[in-house]
Amino acid sequence: MAEAKEPNPEFTRKVVDAGGKTVNLCFQCGTCTGSCPSGRQTAFRIRKVVRRAQLGFEEDVLPSEDLWLCTTCYTCYERCPRGVEIVDIIMALRNMAVRKGYMAEPHRKVAELISKTGHLVSLRDEDKTLRSKLGLQATPPTVFSDPKALEEVKKIAALCGFDKLVAGGAK
Numbered sequence: 001m002a003e004a005k006e007p008n009p010e011f012t013r014k015v016v017d018a019g020g021k022t023v024n025l026c027f028q029c030g031t032c033t034g035s036c037p038s039g040r041q042t043a044f045r046i047r048k049v050v051r052r053a054q055l056g057f058e059e060d061v062l063p064s065e066d067l068w069l070c071t072t073c074y075t076c077y078e079r080c081p082r083g084v085e086i087v088d089i090i091m092a093l094r095n096m097a098v099r100k101g102y103m104a105e106p107h108r109k110v111a112e113l114i115s116k117t118g119h120l121v122s123l124r125d126e127d128k129t130l131r132s133k134l135g136l137q138a139t140p141p142t143v144f145s146d147p148k149a150l151e152e153v154k155k156i157a158a159l160c161g162f163d164k165l166v167a168g169g170a171k
Contacts, residue, residue, distance in 0.1 A: 005055075005057060005060075007055045007056050007057075008055075008056030008057070008058060009056055010056065011053075011056035011057075011058040012024070012053060012054060012055070012056045014096065015053050015089065015092055015093065015096070018092035018093075018095060018096055019088050019089075019091060019092035019095075020053065020085070020088055020089035020092040020093065021085070021088070022082075022083065022084045022085045022088070022089070023050060023053050023054055023084070023089050024054060025082045025083065025084045026047075026050045026051070026054065026080075026082060026084045027082060028047060028050075028051060029081060029082075030047050031076070031079050031080055031081060032046045032047055032050070032076035032079070032080060032084070032086055033045050033046050033047040033048075033076075035075045035076055035079045036070075036075065036076055037071065037073060037075060038069045038070060038071055042069050043066075044066050044069035044070070045066070046070065046076055046086060046090075048066070049061060049064065049066055049067060049089075049090070049093070050084070050086065050089060052064075053089060053093060061093055061097075062093065062096060062097040062100050062102050063097070063100075063102050065104060067090065067093055067094055067097055067102075067104075068094070068103075068104035068106075068107055070087070070090045072087050072090070072091070074087055098165060098166075099165075103166070108166050111162070111165075111166040112163075112166045112167060114153075114157075115153070115154065115157035115162050115163040115166060115167075116154070116163075117143070117144075117150070118142065118143030118144075118149065118150050118153040118154075119142065119143065119144065123139065123140075123144050
């Protein structure tokens with residue numbers, strides 16, 4: 001027999017305070033889940049994530065891989081009959097999860113790359129060659145070609161603790 005869980009309204013208040021201010025407006029109609037492009041390709045059910053946040057089931061929500069399957073396309077928000085800002089709720093929950101040491105590995109790798117290089121993707125030798133063939137500078141005029149700007153990005157990442165937050169890896 002499954003053990004009943006106690007709702008934790010304090011966690012729900014934290015979600016609201018973290019940016020998920022409309023979490024309690026959701027009445028579980030399922031429009032978000034039925035509209036979700038990620039839900040068609042995965043086991044992702046946004047409605048379940050929101051319900052668990054409403055009930056304060058922190059231990060179910062924050063470590064959940066489902067939290068990272070949302071592509072933030074806003075389809076759920078656009079179709080929600082109650083105006084629940086679902087993407088804001090997801091982002092608030094993700095921020096809370098990261099602070100607790102939970103982050104999907106692909107997200108962590110991208111975040112780490114940003115804090116180290118200032119870009120979402122690295123610049124490979126093949127990319128430089130292709131850029132040159134297209135008549136572009138081999139290295140784009142971004143932090144890739146400006147060491148001072150890259151140092152500023154790294155300094156910002158260090159000052160706010162972002163570099164350490166993403167370097168530890170996911171639980």
